[in-house]
Amino acid sequence: MPSLDTLEENDGRNERNSVLGKSCEIVDGKCLPYEVNGLKLPKRLFAFRSKFYLNGRPFLILSGAFHYFRTLPEQWGDRILKMQAAGLNTVETYVPWNLHEPYDGMIHFGGRWNLVDFIKMVHKLKMKMIIRPGPYICSEWEFGGLPSWLLRQSTIKLRSHNKEFLSKVTRYFSRLLPLLAQYQYSTGNGPIIAFQLENEYGAYVGGIKPSEKTSYLLFLKSLFKTYGINELIFTSDSSGDIGKSRLPGTLMTINFQTQATKHLNELKTLQPDRPLFVAEWWTGWFDHWFEKHHIINLESFEHELLSIIANNASINFYMMVGGTNFGFWNGANNHSIESGYQPTITSYDYDAPITEDGRLSNKFFIIRRILEKLSQTPLPEPPSKSHVIKPRSYDLTPFLSLSKLVKVIGQLANYQTKSNYMLNMESLDVHSQSGQSFGFLHLQSHCPKSTKQLLLKGVVRDRMYIYVDRKLKKILTHREEPTNIIELSGANEQCKIELLLENMGRVNYGNVLNIQHKGFLEGEIFADGVKIKKWLHTVIDFSEEIIEKIANEESYVDHSLPNLYKTEFNLDDKIGDTFIDTSDFGKGIILVNDFLLGKYWNAGPQRTLYLPAPLLRNGKNTVVVFELEKNITKLKFSNKPMLGKVTLRA
Structure with missing residues (x-):
């Protein structure tokens, strides 16, 4: 009798059936798990023939990308309920290594971006979950999620079977994976039904031989098994790269935006008689500074979604929920000499169905209409709109000049270095x-x-x-x-x-x-x-230590640039979302109540920074602006985002 693993990996027969997760085998009026060749299918997500099974029943993955690190925890529940209202059954997220191991050897999963809290929230709201733990994630995130301290060691070769790199990955995964294993669906204690291995590795060259790439992926997969990961494992690549990171027994998935039938046929040719899964269907696109804001044609959007469903494919909407590259977490691209270096903006709205600030776009209602018809059952209503405070403005005054800031930071230990x-x-x-x-x-x-x-x-x-x-x-x-x-x-x-x-x-x-x-x-x-x-180096990274230090400094009026500007104001009415209008600013960063909101730049396209309600307080609020290029006088709040002039991507 074949094993379940053999059935999952090697079955070559084709089968068509309902894939909405509601079909089962009826015996004596009871809905029982399917049996295949005398074997009962497992509780976990199982890829067999042309579809997925969960709890032994056919299951269509209707997933949406929602990054817990791009939305404040107080807003997680709102966004997940909106995903449910769109007809989705699964939440997908990356896990950024550099967020959870910011310093070499200092690994944590708590604090504001508490990974376990997010997983428990998904589970509480009865959604399934897909985790993409890296170690590399891309995601338009600083360094693709890799910690910058890896660059201190010149012998490390990133994303490879390099001994030093694997040692750092192993240490991190030895903490991350056992934590995730506790919340696997098959344990009955959590929502996680699948894990992605690495990320779009087929596109990566990096001077690495194909055999070394395979060894690297096999090593990562062995870590998954060593640390208790028993759910389905898959790889994810874009069209043209699909198959370049292929591993025996590991499901391949595909990423694209348009020409759904063509790309799904490409996947089907490489991997016949396995379920089709679009691990990233790009619902929009990200923006670089100096560009226009990318949006997607709604007719094209609906057409491609219908094509994916017509091909009986599972789907992950990337992104379903827009977010924010808070602080310094934005990434960049550098594809060629011609395009040059292109840093990503602070907003990660992505023209997503659920916007950066939680509004429901036209895409949301297209998805809801199509998936409600597919499920043939009414979907829950989405939560009501978030409150937005009225536009207002406050005076900004110079607070600390650059030279004064350097002196203040110099009072902290280990922030200054002298060198020839x-x-x-x-x-x-x-x-x-x-x-x-x-x-x-x-x-x-x-x-x-x-x-x-x-x-x-x-x-x-x-x-x-x-x-x-x-x-x-x-x-x-x-x-x-x-x-x-x-x-x-x-x-x-x-x-x-x-x-x-x-x-x-x-x-x-x-x-x-x-x-x-x-x-x-x-x-x-x-x-x-x-x-x-005789150069004196001073680190100005706005760490918690620096933010705390400058918060206690007396104002030192100096109109030279760069300069820290400050305003304090009281909010006595109902707290709500707002948007800081940076149209009159030059270039810099903004802190709100000691939280580093993000970067702004008059290069555009975005002209506002989204300020979520949980960052504001009833009573006294403090905003500090580190402005590099202009003298500024007013802090203005707007009641709507200004993400710039638009350009159609598809």
Whole structure:
């Protein structure tokens, strides 16, 4: 008699039946699990012939991507109930490694983005769950979810069978996977029905041989088994890459946006007589700075969804719920020399059916109409709209200049480093020897007062402001030539040189992951031909320590730029969502009640930052703006998002 694993992996017969999870074998009036060749199908999600089974019954996966780390926990329940109201039965999420191991060896799954709390919320609301634990996730997330401290070790080769890399992955997975195993569907204690192995690995080259890629995936799969993962495991790739990360006995799934029938036939050809699953059906797209806001044609959207259903395919709507790249968590792309470096914006609205701020778009109602007809049962009504507060404005005043901020941070332990060389962020001995991951790096030194010319050599990653005696002389970016000249008067007041470097987001996709160091790489500055040394490095990453420190500082009025601006105001009416209008701002970041909301930039497309209601308080509220390029005077709240001029993607 064949084993269940053999049936799942090798059965070659085709079968068509109801796949809505309501069919079963009726015996004596009772609905019993199916039997195949004398074997009762297991409780877990099981891929057999052309469909999935759950509890032994045919099951169509109707899933939506909802990232717990892009929505505040207080709003999780609202978004999941809206997913139910659209007709979905499953929630899918990535798990970012760098969020849960921010410093080398310091692994945690609690705090604001509590993974277990999210899983329990999904289970409580009677939804199934798919987990994509990485170690690499892409997701337009900083460094694709990989911790930046991996770059400190030059021998590490990311996403490969490299010994040092696997050692770090094993340590992390030894904590993550047993935690997830407790909430597997087959245990009866949780909602998790499936796990993805790595992420779009077929597209990754990275100088890795095919045999090494297979070894890497097999190693990850062995960790899944070692740490108790018993649910269905699958790989996920886009059209053209499907099959390049193929493993025996592991279900392949496909990602696409249009031409559904064509791509599903591609999957069917490579993997006949297995269930079809679109692991990512892209409901919209993400935006980079300087671009327009991407949206999807609604007629095309409906047509493709109907095509997927007509092919009896399971589906994961990516994204079902839009979100926010809070703080410094946005990623970037760098596909080619022509397109160059393209950091992703703060909003991850994605033109999703459920928007960044929880509104229901036209796509939501298209999905609901189609899935309600498919299920032939009424769907629950979605929760009511969230309250939005009325537009208002408050005065902003200068709070701390850059030079004062550097002095304040210098009072903290281990945030400053002296060196004769310019160090990149990752090589700094801060945060338990893990380097600097995000934010800004300030460097300062002096040149002779008689200096007439500064010669700069090095590679900027990603944006560098150059000041001499507190006056901005030049802004260099990722695209600039490695050699630049700044002319001076030869009668400088102090000839104090300051560099402010910004990490605008590490690349999250492609074959350049191993070279995502940030700073003025191999940087040198010469004053009239003499190399400048004795650089003081100050980390300005707005860590909890820094935020707490500046919150207790007295205002130091100075109108020079960059500057921290501050406003305090009382909210006595009903708290609600709002949007900070950044139209009159230049470039910088915003903190609300000590929470780092995110980045803004007048490069667009987005002109507002979504401010969720849970971040506001009845009574006193404090907003701090770190503005790099403009003098600003007003903080304005809007009652609607402004994500920029639109462009059709499909």
